[in-house]
Amino acid sequence: MQDTNASSPGANYSLKEEIRAYWSSRAASFDQQVGHAIKSEAELAAFQSLLRQAFGTESRDVLDLACGTGEITRALLSLGHKVTAIDFSDDMLARARAKHGDKARILSGDAERLLDDDESYDALVTRHLVWTLTDPEAAFAEWFRVLKPGGRLLVIDGDWINRSWIQNLINRGATWLRERSGGTVHTTDKEAFDSITRRFFFRGGLSYERLGAMLHEAGFARIEPADYRQVVRAQQRSAALHDALRLVSSTRFALVATKA
Ligand SMILES: C[S@@+](CC[C@H](N)C(=O)[O-])C[C@H]1O[C@@H](n2cnc3c(N)ncnc32)[C@H](O)[C@@H]1O
Structure with missing residues (x-):
């Protein structure tokens, strides 16, 4: 069970506060950016296929780590999983709660310091959190601890720092196209x-x-x-051309790890 321990002092306290403030400032526009909110039936089906590949077809007790506005929670609920979702940004949590009400347990918590008992969950999933962690070793030990034996962790993430020359070219092309088409610029605090x-x-x-x-x-x-x-392809199909390009201008991947 989580509580509001996300503000407890710790080694990376001030950095975590800054990270939390940054994501909170992005909560209102987060779903409008490409690759965030699930925009089509085809994209939902692609997520469902990915989740079935990772966790099988039975209903599971799943923890969505750093749920943000609740889009991965949405895909989990659509498959009948029992979902607990945590995040340390109240602004993100408010949006997740507005979408899902009491269909999921949506709680404030720090993904690097879980308060759950050992072996609480059949499965864990997290999208776009790992690259931002301040103490991944502690986080991974926690995630291992709260998984039941045989349980699975699905990580969806990417490299948002480095681009190959071709990815750079695609990214520049995406920016050029967006400027020409008058597409929305989602300003963030650079x-x-x-x-x-x-x-x-x-x-x-x-x-x-x-x-x-x-x-x-x-x-x-x-x-x-x-x-x-499969998810990226589905996202591209419902995106404007510049956003479809942006989706392949960074390396994205998914990984499943099993606790023996
Ligand atoms: C890029 S967003 C991803 C949100 C969601 N997983 C998704 O894919 O739509 C990163 C999220 O991680 C949350 N976050 C970052 N570090 C966290 C931590 N240590 N504990 C809990 N949430 C965290 C942020 O508040 C933010 O909602």
């Missing part, structure tokens, strides 16, 4: 973003290989890729 990302553990970028190695260190037995491209 100074705050740069200030926090400089201090993330994965400030040099997150990769599937590095994450897999760290999860293995944390005790996870089997680390396997999952097919996130």
Whole structure:
């Protein structure tokens, strides 16, 4: 069970406060940005397929770590899972609660310091959290602890720091197209973003290989890729051209780790 411990003092207290403030400032417009809210039946079906690949077809007790506005929770609920969702931003949580009411247990909590008992969940899922962690070793140990034996962790994430030359080209093309078409520019606090990302553990970028190695260190037995491209393809189909390009201008991946 989580509570509002997210503000308890700790080693990375001030950085965490800045990270929390940054995401809170983005809560209102978060769902409008490409790749965030589930925009079509095809995208929901792609998420369902990914979640079935990761967790099987039975209903499970699942923890959505850093649920944000509750979009992964939405996909989990659509498959009949029993969902607990945590985040440390009240602004994000308010949006998740407005969407799902009491269909999911939506709680304030720190994904690096869970208050749940050992072996509480059949499965854990987290999208776009790992790259922002301040203490991933502590987080992964916690996630391992609260999973039941045989339980699975699905991580959906990417490298939002490094781009290959081709990804750079695509990104520049996406910006050019957006400017020509008058597409919405989602302004974010770049100074705050740069200030926090400089201090993330994965400030040099997150990769599937590095994450897999760290999860293995944390005790996870089997680390396997999952097919996130199906989701990206579905997102592209309902996006404007510049957003469809933006979706492939960074490396995105999904990984499933199993607790033996
Ligand atoms: C990029 S958003 C992703 C939200 C959601 N998972 C999604 O994919 O739509 C990152 C989220 O992580 C949350 N977050 C970051 N660090 C956290 C932590 N240590 N504990 C709980 N939430 C955290 C932020 O408040 C924010 O809602």
